[in-house]
Amino acid sequence: MTHEVKTTCPYCGVGCGVIARVTDAGDVSVSGDPDHPANFGRLCSKGSALAETLGLEGRALDPIVQGKTTTWDEALDLVAGRFQETIAEYGPDSVAFYLSGQLLTEDYYVANKLMKGFIGSANIDTNSRLCMASSVAGHRRAFGSDTVPGTYEDLELADLVVLVGSNMGWCHPVLYQRLAAAKAKRPGMKVVVIDPRRTATSDLADLHLSIAPDGDVALFNELLLSLMEQRKLDEGYILGNTEGFEEAVAAARRMGLAHAAATGLSHEERQAFFRLFGQTEKVVTCYSQGVNQSSIGTDKVNAIINCHLATGRIGRPGMGPFSLTGQPNAMGGREVGGLANMLAAHMVIENPTHRERVKRFWNAPAMAEKPGLKAVDMFEAVADGRIKALWIMSTNPVVSMPDADRVKAAIEACPFVVVSDMQADTDTARLAHVLLPASGWGEKSGTVTNSERRISRQRPFLTPPGTARPDWWHMAQVAQRMGFSGFDYTSPAEIFAEHAALSGFENDGERDFDISAHAGIDQADYEALSPFQWPQRHGQSRTTTRFFAKGSFYHADRKARFIALETAPPCRTDKAFPLVLNTGRVRDHWHTMTRTGKSARLSAHLAEPFVEIHPRDAAGLGIAEADLVQVESAHGGAVIVRALLTDRQKPGRLFIPMHWTGETAARARIDSLVPAVTDALSGQPALKHVPVKARRYQAAAYGFAIRAFPGKVGTGFPSGNAQEQRARAFPCFRETLKRSSASKPDLKGLSYWALAKADGGYRAELAFDAAVDWEDWAREAFALGKNAEMIGYHDAASGDARLAFFEENRLVAAVFVSRQPVAVSRDWASEQLAQDFSDRRARLSVIAGRPGAGAVDRGAIVCACFSVGVNQITDCLRKGCTTVEDVGRQLSAGTNCGSCRTEIRRLIDKTYASSSETASTSLPESVSA
Known part of the structure; x- marks a missing residue:
């Protein structure tokens, strides 16, 4: 028999519904939920591979204190005691929480309540600061609240969709497919992509504007002036529902001829866009990290909103500005006040009435009275000693924060660091004094909110391994041990009910966020909760799903604000660092790969870190296709990545993805290149505009290697199957994990390496600064026993070496070496780890590095x-x-x-x-x- 559970995908902000199926034998499979209104059954490559990411490799199984396994009581008592001691000696602002958009809303709520209402500090921030803080700040400036006006349906109803700084095709694939399907049905629909790179999303575009980095304010300021010239303004809407229009226009005019230079676009390109926007009533402008991750990100957001307010194209079907969040619960974190400058239920920490209201509701003893430290400032405070106790939950700032090396050093020097994570081997978890094992997707219960304000349930269908527990439980237990009342929760349903009640508490329409219809929810109704959009106010069975069509904004006078903008893009390049680096995501990986890195299928498309570089730049630097490239920033960091020559990247610009860590590559933590430059209003780091230089990295030898998991052919430690489910139930699974981890190649010390999962083992790209005895190196790096039989050759004249190692009838390792980037059919070679080699003649094909006659080589x-x-x-x-x-x-x-x-x-x-x-x-x- 098969048990089905409806849950929600843990990746991007689209918030797709997922059906997980678990057989009696423990096998897990996933498919899209056809009834979920976010995706209607569609899933992207990452969502489709979720069952392959459920492996226990690297999982945190028990609390660990100073490297030693301990009990929950000992670990929690230590955390509570050290936080109490620190607060008593240095005050509440000497401690901090750093959270994640991977947390569920219930986790976020308990953390925010504990820090702001009981510890009495607002030093609680989140990695959502890195992806959507500028959008929050822009919304609050324009609307008086952090309100996303529209819905996903608007993308399908629009006649023009403008995608700004959004590679939707790779970063929000299901939403992209909804848009593509709508365009296919209505060929008259137009799509404009505004992005420095020609990405996969540009394939759908009728017009692609390769804008200069940070040229967005200039472009939308000029659009505002053009809309006036085209007589496309909605003067009645402006007069009745807004303030500051004349000031915004005057500021745009003062930029004058600077518009053209700032955008890097031709007059013809700009005018084509302006005419299209002006002549089309139903316009949706979607924006994402290319807008937000900027030192002028908030101004970019407001420049876009200005144009929609000026035309009254907001809150009506097929119209409005639309922020696409990057994480599955960035929105939920905003709803509970997870950012340092917010309060729960969309209340404002600077507002004394709001503070007093929340304090009464929580019966809180020590309400924070001012905003806390935002992410970059928080880690600066850790570095200089102002913060002496830090709790990091479900995120990896040693990789993801700008100035990543300094962040790492700060955490290393912090007197007391707690990390709650499902993985024990992240770059950040290794620095913890106390590691608390957290339950992960498929094991935990709660809610998330997607980009269109839709709240959905994440439901468990697996038992957490070891003694792992949900994050809300970690915090509630510590709160109780610190002597605080109000944290005796026994289930996430109780937390959600309290969260819903607070959203409606003394809320007579003053606040946008209100889900008080669910304030009395019990366990049974919580389990059965269907996806719904907020607001859902108490006593109202149905409410509108859009905001602001008739005004009613959330400033005191109920009017929106135009923002006057004269922001010029920062110019940071010079002769020493002449290239502009843009960072971002790839199609099949997520954040720092702690989940997607467990799937061999997801690593097959892009298995190593790379830099996109225009052929003209590459020629000038002596860089050929597949060379290694060292990229350095004025900030002082340096990475080594593979060259990908493409004219989809403009000359003078580079792109490097952000996913690789110290666990998956030698020197590819890209945020070590990024300085801690932030938007003055939002505190969001500028991750898209970094001055760098590049050069060819000359290695003495290059290689590709594969290494099998332990065990017989077809075994090892696959994901989501009956063997693993049984392993969850018996203590011996720790030994299974230990053996699996022991097969991971030891590549430390090489000038370049990149490690990825393969079917039945690992695959690795390698570079050496000097030739070595390849057999000795392989036996040591792959921990091969003396019984491993080697076949192969080493040609000293050419520098080529090809070695394969077998135990019984199984290929356990192979290495291919050349003085140039090595030519091997990588996907085929990796598949050989799962083959039976009882026919010894077949072993020669491994040395060839490609299949013999009649065999299939799928290729990249x-x-x-x-x-x-x-x-x-x-x-x-x-x-x-x-x-x-x-x-x-x-x-x-x-x-x-x-x-x-x-x-x-x-x-x-x-x-x-x-x-x-x-x-x-x-x-x-x-x-x-």
């Missing part, structure tokens, strides 16, 4: 959902397929999440020579395979 993976490679697609095209749809019918590629459709189309263009833009149709195998 293009479609992660169905593991379809470039060779399969190319073969399909040679046999007569001419469209993406043809390829989908033959191979299924592009028919699930659709994120690979752009790459398929580029392969088609290359094959049929129908486009001049085909020099970089597929990633080099050393990067993509």
